[in-house]
Amino acid sequence: MRPPKRRRRRAKSFVLLGLCAVAVLVMLAPLASILYTCFVNGAGAITPSFFLKNPPQACNPAAGAPCPQGGVADAILGTLLLVGLASAIALPVGILGGIYLSEFSERPLARPARFLADVMTGIPSIVIGVFVFGIFYFVAQEGWISTFSAVSGYTGAVALAVIMIPVVARTCEESLRLVPTSIREASLALGIPRHRTIVRIVLSSARGGVLTGALLAVARAGGETAPLLLTAGFTTGSIFGLSGWTPSLPVLIYQFSAGGEPNTTQLAWGAALMLVLMMLVISVGARLALRNRFGGRTT
Amino acid sequence: MGEPPAGPGAGEAPLPKSAGESPPTPSPEPPGSSERRRARWADEAFGAFALAAAATLVALPVLLVLIVGQDAQAAIVRFGPAFLIGRIWDSNLPPVTFGASTFIAGTLETSAIALLIGVPLSLGGAVFLAELAPDWLRAPVASVVDLLAAVPSVVFGLWGLYVLVPYMRTSVDPFLAKYLGWSPLFAEHAGSQSGASILTASIILAIMILPTISSVSREALRATPDSQREAALSLGATRWEATRLGPLAYARTGIFGAAVLGLGRAMGETMAVTMTVGNSDNFASSLFDPGQTLSSKIAINFGNAVGLERSALVELGLILMALSLLVNVVARLLLRSMTRIGKAGV
Numbered sequence: 101m102r103p104p105k106r107r108r109r110r111a112k113s114f115v116l117l118g119l120c121a122v123a124v125l126v127m128l129a130p131l132a133s134i135l136y137t138c139f140v141n142g143a144g145a146i147t148p149s150f151f152l153k154n155p156p157q158a159c160n161p162a163a164g165a166p167c168p169q170g171g172v173a174d175a176i177l178g179t180l181l182l183v184g185l186a187s188a189i190a191l192p193v194g195i196l197g198g199i200y201l202s203e204f205s206e207r208p209l210a211r212p213a214r215f216l217a218d219v220m221t222g223i224p225s226i227v228i229g230v231f232v233f234g235i236f237y238f239v240a241q242e243g244w245i246s247t248f249s250a251v252s253g254y255t256g257a258v259a260l261a262v263i264m265i266p267v268v269a270r271t272c273e274e275s276l277r278l279v280p281t282s283i284r285e286a287s288l289a290l291g292i293p294r295h296r297t298i299v300r301i302v303l304s305s306a307r308g309g310v311l312t313g314a315l316l317a318v319a320r321a322g323g324e325t326a327p328l329l330l331t332a333g334f335t336t337g338s339i340f341g342l343s344g345w346t347p348s349l350p351v352l353i354y355q356f357s358a359g360g361e362p363n364t365t366q367l368a369w370g371a372a373l374m375l376v377l378m379m380l381v382i383s384v385g386a387r388l389a390l391r392n393r394f395g396g397r398t399t
Numbered sequence: 400m401g402e403p404p405a406g407p408g409a410g411e412a413p414l415p416k417s418a419g420e421s422p423p424t425p426s427p428e429p430p431g432s433s434e435r436r437r438a439r440w441a442d443e444a445f446g447a448f449a450l451a452a453a454a455t456l457v458a459l460p461v462l463l464v465l466i467v468g469q470d471a472q473a474a475i476v477r478f479g480p481a482f483l484i485g486r487i488w489d490s491n492l493p494p495v496t497f498g499a500s501t502f503i504a505g506t507l508e509t510s511a512i513a514l515l516i517g518v519p520l521s522l523g524g525a526v527f528l529a530e531l532a533p534d535w536l537r538a539p540v541a542s543v544v545d546l547l548a549a550v551p552s553v554v555f556g557l558w559g560l561y562v563l564v565p566y567m568r569t570s571v572d573p574f575l576a577k578y579l580g581w582s583p584l585f586a587e588h589a590g591s592q593s594g595a596s597i598l599t600a601s602i603i604l605a606i607m608i609l610p611t612i613s614s615v616s617r618e619a620l621r622a623t624p625d626s627q628r629e630a631a632l633s634l635g636a637t638r639w640e641a642t643r644l645g646p647l648a649y650a651r652t653g654i655f656g657a658a659v660l661g662l663g664r665a666m667g668e669t670m671a672v673t674m675t676v677g678n679s680d681n682f683a684s685s686l687f688d689p690g691q692t693l694s695s696k697i698a699i700n701f702g703n704a705v706g707l708e709r710s711a712l713v714e715l716g717l718i719l720m721a722l723s724l725l726v727n728v729v730a731r732l733l734l735r736s737m738t739r740i741g742k743a744g745v
Contacts, residue, residue: 113639117531123523124532124540127613130606131547134558141561196452204449213456220460222727223720224667226694227467230701230716234466262459269456293438295445323551326669326694330701350553350670357557357674372554383549387542 138373145169145370151176155336155356156363170363172371174339175347181339182253182332182348183322186260190321191314194265195303198272198310203298214273217266225263229327232259236331253342256332260321267320271313275306312386319382323375325350349375471717473710482714488680488696490708497711499718501682505692506719508597508683509672510665513604517665518658520605521613528613529620530642541617548610556674559603560595564675567602568594572687586685593677598686600676604668608661615660615734619653620646656733663726667719669694693719 153171200207201214236258237250248254279302287297303310333345334355349371356368474482478497485498528541572587572594579585623646631641647654677689678699691699693715701712 109637109640113637116639117527117642120523120527120531123520124527124544126520127524127544127547127609128540130558130609131543131550133562134550134554137558137562138554193452193455196449197456200449200453204446204453207450209450209453209457213453216460217456218731219724219727220456220463222663222723223460223463224669224694224723226667226669226697227716227720228463230470230697230713231463231466233701234470234713235462238466238469265459266456269452294442296438296441298445319549323553325551325553326698329670329698333702350551353553353557354670354674357553357560368557372557375551376554379549379551380546383546384542 135376138369138376141366142369142371142373145366146373147171150367150370154338155352155367168363170367172349172352172367174335174337175349175352175371178253178332178339178346179322179348179350181342182257182260182328182346183318185254185257185342186264186321187314187318189258189261190264190268190317193261194268194317195272195310195314197265197269198276199298199303201269201273202276203302214270217269220262220266221270224326225324226326226330228262229259229330232262232327233330248343251331251333251345253332253339253344253346256328256346256348257342259327259331260324263324263327264317264321267317268314271317272310275309275313276302278309279305308389312389315382316386319379323350323379325354329354467713467717467720471710471714473707474714477707478711482711483718486682488711490704495707497708499693499711499715501680502691502693502696502715503718505597505676505683505690506666506694506722508690509601509604509676509692510662512598512601512686513608513665514658514662515605516602517605517608517612517661521609521657521661522616522654524609525613525617525620526642526647529617530646531638541614544613545610547606552607552668552670553674555603555607555671559599559671559675563603564594564599566594567596567599568592572596572598576687583684584686587687588685592687593689595675595677595689596687597676597683597690600672600690600692601686603671603675604665607668607671608664611664612657612661615657616650616654619650619657622653623649652733652736656730659726659730659733663723663730666726667694667723669698673698693722 147169149169150171152173153168154174155172156168156170197213197217201210201217204210232255233250236245236252236255239245240250283301283305284297287301288294292301328348328351332348332351334347334351335345336347339346353368353371353375356364356371474497478485482497482499483503484500485496486500487496487498488501489496524544528537528544532540572592575585576587580587627645627649628641631644632638636644672692673695676692676695678691678695679689680691680696681688683690697712697715697719701709704712
């Protein structure tokens with residue numbers, strides 16, 4: 101009576117745990133497939149003109165004129181400008197906010213600020229796009245600004261900054277909290293003023309974690325598409341500053357994904373390859389940096 | 400943006416007493432005391448800057464609710480609660496009609512199916528990585544799984560459009576229709592053979608939430624004390640039974656929280672869904688039908704919408720925000736109780 105039942109339980113255990121192992125393989129497959137297709141379809145697009153030229157205007161291969169290959173120069177520039185301005189706004193505000201949450205946590209504003217920062221990170225990014233567009237639309241309608249319209253690079257950069265600020269603040273707070281209290285007390289006991297203690301001692305000891313968090317937030321902003329679609333717009337022409345519609349790599353991928361000219365599809369794949377590689381490098385780099393700091397504990 | 404001046408008492412931290420209150424000697428050394436005054440002033444200024452940043456953290460969500468609410472007001476006033484159940488979205492009919500129910504259904508449908516596919520998969524993977532894998536395999540594989548989270552949404556969309564959609568069209572959809580076609584969920588309608596459908600978007604979403612669910616439930620599983628596993632094994636349980644009775648039972652709150660967190664991510668996801676869901680405003684009765692979600696409707700139409708239609712789109716955003724806030728709060732509560740249990744148990 102007993103052995104067959106035992107064998108069945110053993111077999112069940114073997115099968116179910118085997119399925120778990122298969123699940124890991126299935127989870128790894130999409131990443132492999134995405135990397136593979138990006139390389140196969142996009143590697144051909146990465147030529148010097150990819151970085152130097154703009155997308156080809158409508159061309160007519162049937163009439164004998166070959167389509168120029170084109171590139172995504174201004175989308176790269178646009179992404180750099182958008183993410184650069186967004187970081188210039190979000191990093192100081194976020195890091196100072198993180199300092200407040202960690203170092204002034206006894207003050208009354210700390211708890212609501214932490215809670216609302218968490219709420220903010222849970223809001224879908226497209227809603228942030230709707231929100232920031234709403235601000236600039238309102239401001240433009242009231243006539244407070246006349247140099248740029250509601251859909252502009254400035255709007256896009258602010259939208260990215262709004263997404264980044266709570267993330268930077270919370271990761272900065274978490275890193276600062278890892279600094280032992282005794283170090284703060286030692287510094288204060290030596291008569292060093294509080295602001296110098298925070299900047300020179302606390303922030304400086306936690307700089308690895310703070311920088312990594314900031315870098316991850318910047319990378320995330322570089323891959324954001326939905327809010328930029330609503331706020332920064334898109335153009336295949338050249339850009340002059342951020343006051344007009346500003347193309348970016350993610351929005352370019354979306355706009356060119358539907359095809360049309362064969363070259364634009366290839367440009368979309370090239371841009372996707374570039375974006376994915378950048379994200380993976382930053383993500384792996386941040387992971388390694390964090391591991392070195394915190395003694396290799398990865399769950 | 401919204402930086403109120405430092406309120407009264409903002410600079411009065413309990414700590415800098417050591418810097419400020421020296422023994423009341425009648426100032427024998429003027430340079431030292433002026434330096435001290437300057438340090439104190441700098442402390443106040445630094446505190447004010449930090450306060451302004453914290454005030455920004457508070458002001459942003461408040462401003463968000465105000466602006467989004469203001470922009471949605473025209474549609475809320477015009478359609479009232481009927482907006483939530485209305486099925487028609489038409490800005491050309493003489494009485495313009497906007498209803499959100501198709502898109503709400505699309506969002507709920509796609510994210511629910513994404514959970515049905517994604518939770519077993521990522522949970523199985525988490526069990527393997529947390530319980531079975533040897534140490535040298537665990538960390539690298541877990542890192543690679545987590546890398547999936549670094550891929551931008553629009554790249555998932557591009558991949559979905561050129562790899563998944565054709566595959567669904569030629570292989571998966573006909574296969575499912577052949578064996579499950581008797582049920583209305585898998586019925587093939589005219590115009591539903593493109594491969595871009597509710598089901599395709601759900602599969603993309605399932606892939607996108609894998610790293611979230613997997614990493615959170617992995618942590619929950621690993622927080623299980625060894626005694627739980629050993630107790631089951633010592634009673635003669637097989638490896639699977641020990642896993643089910645030990646870690647899986649112990650971490651169920653955390654796993655549930657991980658799934659809800661994944662649900663929140665799936666509902667807010669925009670680009671990948673927009674590119675694979677088929678973008679049809681008609682109600683999708685079959686999973687093979689093209690559909691539309693709250694976020695994809697906003698992404699597709701916002702650029703060209705004016706007046707009442709824009710306001711209605713903003714109201715869609717308000718609904719989306721309410722849904723994801725609700726889900727995120729639930730996830731947070733579940734995960735908080737998990738960390739509490741985890742700490743008490745160890």
